[in-house]
Amino acid sequence: MPHTTVTSVVSDARLTRFHVGVIAMCAALMIVDGYDMVSYGTVVVRLMDEWQMDPVTAGVLGSLALVGMLVGGMFIAPLADRYGRRPLMLSCVTVASVASFSCAFTTGPQQLGVLRFVVGAALGALVPNFLALTAEFAPRASKALLVTFVSSFYSVGGIGAAVFAINIEPVWGWRGVFYVAGLPLLLVPVLVRFLPESPEFLALNGQQGKLIAVLSKVDPRRDLSDVVATARPEIRRARVKQLVSNGNALNSVLIWTFFAMCMLLSYGLNTWLPKLMQTAGYALSSALWTLVMLNIGGMVGAVFGGWLADRWTYRGTLVLYFAMAAVSLVGLSFNPTTVLLNTLLFVAGAATIGALAIVHAFAVEFYPTEVRSTGVGWAAGIGRIGAIGGPTLGGALLALQLPFQQNFIAVAVPGVIGAVAVAIVAKRRFRTARPDAVTTSPVPA
Template identity: 75%
Template sequence: MARQTVGAVVGDARLNGFHIKVLIMCSLLMIVDGYDMVSYGTVITHLMDEWRMDPVTAGTLGSVALVGMLVGGLFVAPLADRYGRRPLMITCVTIASIASFSCALATGPAQLGVLRFVVGVSLGALVPNFNALAGEIAPRRAKALFVTLVSSFYSVGGIAAAVFAIYIEPLWTWRGVFYVAAIPLLMVPFLLRHLPESPDFLAARGDRERLLVVLRKIDPAAELDDVVVERSTAAGKARLRQLFAGGNAINNVLIWVFFAMCMLLSYGLNTWLPKLMQTAGYPLGSALWNLVVLNLGGMVGAIAGGWIADRWNYRNTLVAYFVLASASLIGLSFNPNSVVLNVLLFVAGAATVGVLAIIHAFAVEYYPAAVRSTGVGWAAGIGRIGAIGGPTLGGALLALELPFQQNFIAVAVPGVIGAVAVALVAGKKFRTPEPERAAAS
């Protein structure tokens, strides 16, 4: 009888309750990320009034959490390749929730900035790892769908932040939005009991006993006596240099570019859309509902993108999404009537927030298990440079007092750059360095 690989067991498994439970846990963690990141955009108008901040200062403060995500993605997320996804994820969601709740107690920009930085570091390490876990437990034909389904719940968190802002701020002021951020702490006992470790991580570590426990949950009917469990030569020493060995350098840089462009679009819009719409003459309540429409589109776009990518390919799906993002933003620049405005906002959300989900699915598929947290973490981390630029760019544009049309045209440019980067890299494979291939054979 031929020996089975871990990938074959996972890939051939039929969807069952274990898959659904892991998807639910990862999706709830993505809601936490979406809520914590969008919440600042819902209170920025109040903070500018109360603390008398100018747009550039407010935009810089909005970028602090994204700087934290950069640090978390680059230096904390890769620790999962050494210590495992499970302990890192549980630790990060705990710290993020405590720090985000503490934002409600801030008395000035400096305190809020420090707390938002801590939130960002925790989320920057958390997101690449639960996206990776979702892909690692997925059946072969549903990998992209699993990751994008999880990623789509970012929009649920964003919608929740906007809705809470509309109904809670009049009662508890802007601080109420951050009080709600403590709720995810209730999930921690459940995660401790039910969150599994990554089967790919356990295989790379040669931990056969724990691996078989997870595989039996993934496929209860599988015969596992002949499963190959070989410790990876890269296990325990994943480094950035491995991402650039074997001719992978150009592809890695291109991946970083389209991560950055995608995050610039997504985080820039979620931070400044209410304020941009106010400058066009819309009342604050209406502008916050625009944020809801944007994130509803993001949820639909992410799920649809995963389904399309599994049946088409990543390259064409990503290029189409980036082009659609630019086109919809240019359409918004013409200050359309309310019906067209909401349609364009929905499409813009589907394309900008949706593409954020698809690029994570692409990265999970592109990088091999031994360096997956490092690869996805660095891609998401470098992408935060674009995310940092989003709020900062929005603040700078508002400070220039440009016409409404020019603001949205400027925001559309990153979509074109992202489409070009995707076209150059998508469809290619990560090249394992020759020494590792030889050791594995």
């Protein structure tokens, strides 16, 4: 007699207060990620003055957190496929918050660089796992929307970093921005008490009692008597190899490419936009407000992108977003009027940060449970090459002292590359080889 699957229980459930709680905790973690990653961009101008750093050094320093994210995504995030999402998430948010708070007490670029690397490594492992957890609790009808909704809170963190910088730096200096970064430690006890483990992970690891306890909260009205957790130890081997074998190589490489282009645009703009606007003659306070507008656009773009992807396709939505990014950034190069400037910044944020939310949702849906943290972690990790390049290339562009218009035209190029990569993604399912069969996961169109 066939058993009821965990996937069917979760997919068919209605949204409950339990779902809202899980989504709220994951959204709070995304705010932490957004704040920690954007915070450096809000203080870089003051650091350059105080520590007498040139643009290239400042850009390299900004990239160290992204190098850490690459390491965390590729080598720490996959541990959750073996040990569970929950323990890894609790560890990573604690480490990231302590390291980010400690940045306030640094006295030079070397100390700050080491701590920013640690922050990045913890966040690089954290983000793929709470996005995977969101997907693993989301009902089928709203999965893409909920994943992109959680992703959109990156912009809330970014806006918070900019607003705090505007109001705190005149009083406490740049160190005040990092004092605030220690506040997420207050979230840890809440996560310890309420954060559940992934039901799919519990099922794959044969933890029947814990599985039924979680599923009873997912759908309290459902009869769970025929749900059985069956351990499958064979899936624990060669997870990374599965990403590029059995016909998966092309899609994985293309996913890595548009992750990289997305992150290059997002992190490059969040690091250097205030400085670019200063070169155009804006005061520092006005230049920092451009980050606020960029990240407001990112939040709206992420949520709308999830809604659109559910009703259209992931591929079509991503091509549209990459094209919008390129066009809006070229528009910014013409030094527009204030109204048009804010409109273009909003569109640029919606397209770049919004696309970053959609590619995460795409990857979460593309990779099956047994390799999901590995697949999303590697996509995000390799994508960090683009993120690392964003601040570094931005610093190099500023060092070249190019005309304002040429800076923004150069920044628009990754949008074109990303659109091309998405457009040629093969419409194939992820294939997982097992001793008795080759199974496939649903493909996000």
